[in-house]
Amino acid sequence: MKQYLLSIYQPDGDPPPSVDLDQIARDLDVFHEELRAAGAWVFAGGLHPASTATVVRVRDDDVLMTDGPYTEGKEHIGGCCIVNAPDLDAALEWGRKAARATTLPVEVRPFQGEH
């Protein structure tokens, strides 16, 4: 069994009024329930906005910190989910369900090694 990271990409700032956050929360609950029932669940969680992030770097022995996310841009990871899946097709199927529930693009990326 392999593990895959499902990263959900979210536009910065408040969602437009047309987005039904309650519906999305309900759909995500259903998705997570389905992951658990299938034995595919490893982890899932939503993140605070990218503006709350801090980047830490070590240069020589000094620790440098910068306010904000590592990558610049208008979209950042808004949440992620780790699933067990036998192959990419199965992982992509979870990705499809995550994208449908969140209404956002989902990046599916394999972890190294078998689990």
Add this chain to the structure above:
Amino acid sequence: MPALSASEIARVFREEYGRAVAVLVRVLGDIDAAEEAVQDAFTAAVERWPSTGLPPSPAGWIITTARNRAIDRFRREASRADRQAQAALLRVADEPFEEGPVRDERLRLIFTCCHPALAAGAQVALTLRLLGGLTTAEIAHAFLVPEATMAQRLVRAKAKIRAAGIPYRVPADADLPDRLRAVLAVVYLVFNEGYAASSGERLVRDDLCAEAIRLGRQLAELMPDEPEVMGLLALMLLVESRRAGRTSADGGLVLLADQDRALWDRALIAEGQAIVRRCLRRNRPGPYQIQAAINAVHSDAAVGADTDWRQILQLYDQLMAVAPSPIVALNRAVAVAEVEGPAAALGLVDGLDLGDYHVFHAIRADLLGRLDRDQEAALAYEAAIALTDNAAEREFLSRSRDSLAGA
């Protein structure tokens, strides 16, 4: 025992490479290891066959030898040992090779190569490499990219298949229509790249068409019950049948209506038309089958003037219903011009948003010329010439422009 020439061995290589790699991928679970083993086996064949002659089943010989070479290699290179692959090998090492399951192995590999998680360029390159047995240099040459770029593309695609766990599997029924469309699109793209010859050397391009047809025949053999697979094969055969008539002695482009039909390949036409008739009887139409049927109608006409444009227009109406696109609408307008006249066709063409496509301007120019609107026609030819890089097409368009009465 008759002596076996290098070209005969090369032919076996072309025919059996994909088959052998597909089986070895299954056995070894790794594309690179499979390719290495099959290449080892062909190296052995080049040494052995000239004196022993061709074995009764060349594919069986290659696959058995490749499997044995892979076992030797794993034993020799203990440091590089892949425990899983080794275990798999030891399990199957004593199983005799059977011809039957090979079909499924090749089909699995085609679906892996054309997996939608791979970029279109990577799908094409992998398919030509693993199933067509083309070298990286040949693929790079055919697609006019540096060999290093193509090598990188293949390495990256194979690494993704391995790391991301793209399965070797024929998709489940629910996914099959979508996934099959991707496979057919790859084969048709290879064919069009060869046929359209947007630039580059003639010879290599013809090879691409031949390779696409070979892949199409393989698919037809593997999935004879999929009407679109048969439709694509028929479409390629019928288009290919006109190759000799498509260019004049000096390399210029000859329009369908003006082609010398004695130059058409009757055997390819007969084969293509027979497939189209089978598709019609099956009555599960799709875009490739309909395009094949349109080409079959063209092939029926002894001279251009005999073409049954009404039937072609009906087929385009059907194509617009199942796979509407501006390009299909443009081609349909050409049929409308023949059935209802150029004015009706021009009305349709002017409504299409295809300003970046040289053929759009060329068709407009032709219609305007037929309506004696020569100045507008000349401008449209200019627009078409400015948008094409193909020397033969530019030459053709320039000649058409110059032959306008008022120009």
